[in-house]
Amino acid sequence: MRVLHTPEEVAAANPDPLVRWAAQSLLPGGGGAAWAHGGAVAVHAPALNRHDRLVLAGPPDDIAALLDAHHRPGLSPLVTTETADALPQYPAHGTFGWMERAGTLAAPDGVRWLREDEWDDVESLLRKASPQSYVWPHERGPRRWAGIHVGDALVAVAAEAWSAPGIGFLAGVATHPDHRGRGLSTRICAYVVGALLAEHGECALMVDRANAPAIRVYERLGFTYRSVTALK
Structure with missing residues (x-):
């Protein structure tokens, strides 16, 4: 050893x-x-x-x-x-998904990195759209947040968090309940993933294995799924 x-x-x-x-x-x-x-x-x-x-x-x-x-x-x-x-x-304590991909991904229009003075808006959106979010602004982990606005309202977010040399990490994806079903999650994930691939060469994320809609979004973006288990 x-x-x-x-x-x-x-x-x-x-x-x-x-x-x-x-x-x-x-x-x-x-x-x-x-x-x-x-x-x-x-x-x-x-x-x-x-x-x-x-x-x-x-x-x-x-x-x-x-x-x-x-x-x-x-x-x-x-x-x-x-x-x-x-x-x-x-013994196993729990099982979830690890998803990864390499290569490149074109960035969509209408998405941008948010200024730090906009992170309070991210928190407000997460409380409405994803109150159990694993990632929150102003906490250890997230390095930056991307957002989509409709008018002046922030309606979708995603974060870069816990990236490593050679592997960017996507987290904190959420869309306002009133704006779901319009492809916003796919757009914002594509933006962040494209940036992380350009900077790191590979990108990864973790996902609840029961969250089939999210897994489908990530698969459409080129990610492959692996089952990962936390041991006791």
Whole structure:
């Protein structure tokens, strides 16, 4: 078992986008740590995506060795669901979707990045459209918000949050209830995803596995779905 010190070392040990995304914790001030064993990698990412995570990828037997060495109470280990099924000694806590894509995507018209003095409008929209949103303005995580206006009213938003070198991350997608069914979610996601692909080369997001409409939107934008499980 060896220690990995940089995101580049993590990527060289295992190129899975999930662990490369978590490896942002190895940047200065991130407070993270990473290890490799055989063909597997484990990245401890404190406070990433609102959880103290241990993100793992690789062959199940090698992952099991990393879990035995580095799992502790309070961590939230993430593995693909296929891997979780091969690790019955670690019960599942929950399952959700991880979606990813590379390449390029043209930016639609009528969307722009919002100024920080407009973030209060984002919060007001989220309280109406998505009160259980995982991402909120003025909290740790989101770096910028994009918005669509109808007249002077902000009616759709999406955020860049928790992006890593080489992998942009989309979050906080919401559309005002009175403006749904008009393709606004697709437009605003296309805008943010296009920008993240241009800047990072790849883009990812997390989605509730039961949210079929959102998954369809992301699939139309070129994302592929993988099932990910959080272990106890």
